[in-house]
């Protein structure tokens with residue numbers, strides 16, 4: 001069995017970056033066992049790595065609400081955002097009979113393991129995190145909570161609790177995955193060797209192999225790299241951008257999508273092209289156009305649109321997006337109309353998650369020498 005785990009923060013609306021860079025890929029993986037567009041940390045493709053390997057995959061997809069509170073959240077909205085995200089996982093094609101869907105805060109081991117790992121992680125590892133530096137700079141150091149600083153340790157706990165073998169994420173999470181791997185090595189090195197460790201394990205009735213599995217990152221590429229902002233092709237599409245026009249949300253109605261695409265930034269050069277470093281917006285819009293038409297090759301798409309003016313290409317893109325998102329939005333409305341179903345899915349997901357998480361947490365505590373009840 002191979003275990004896959006990933007998560008998305010429930011802040012506000014899920015946007016096209018989260019969908020194309022994460023959830024859509026999870027669905028593909030759930031249904032085919034393959035990640036056609038993912039590479040490992042060294043850039044090796046998984047198609048190559050998985051050739052001739054037969055395994056059963058076990059998928060866990062989490063709504064990471066405890067990560068969301070690293071920046072201020074409105075308590076009146078957090079639960080709704082969480083349910084919304086979970087419903088979107090299902091609407092996008094995550095099937096609760098094939099994958100476990102759960103909410104991070106429903107499984108308290110996440111917070112507990114995060115504390116243990118916080119005490120194993122050197123400050124300067126966290127000081128190096130680009131995303132922290134970015135976010136702290138934007139928020140101003142006075143208002144940055146300590147949680148924003150230790151956030152990558154909580155993310156490591158999410159992954160390590162489940163002994164996840166593989167973690168599909170977008171390029172922006174690469175450094176966090178590297179950190180999770182470093183934490184595993186440090187923990188296993190500090191606590192999981194020698195006779196005293198073996199004795200403690202024996203006493204607790206646990207096996208003596210290292211507590212944590214080193215997770216492998218699957219870096220998902222949408223076209224070139226990431227889905228970029230609609231108002232600036234050089235920065236990523238993000239929920240923290242104050243400009244609503246910079247992103248398409250998965251639940252945006254058709255008119256809003258048409259309007260956002262109509263107004264999105266372009267340039268004054270003729271035609272539409274891919275991978276011209278002078279034209280980041282062109283590359284981004286083409287990537288999106290290609291991503292919502294999975295059956296078509298790059299060549300085919302380029303042939304269709306390369307000579308078009310923006311005024312011609314934009315409506316085409318808007319309609320392709322609307323067509324792709326429509327069934328998801330419809331299914332979303334159905335899921336939200338049945339609260340009982342959604343809550344049952346989340347309860348069963350949390351129960352399955354908890355069973356595994358508690359086992360790992362116990363082993364970590366035994367390794368660290370805590371007094372652990374039988």
Ligand code: TYM
Nearest residue numbers: 006007008009017018021022155158169170226227236237
């Ligand atoms: P988050 O919530 O910011 O984003 C969730 C996923 O979406 C990807 N993503 C993008 N992909 C392409 N283009 C974009 N513009 C774009 N924006 C976001 C992210 O790479 C990510 O895969 N720390 C994580 C959540 C997390 C997690 C975990 C992930 C917490 N614990 C354990 C995996 C495993 C985060 O903030 O992602």
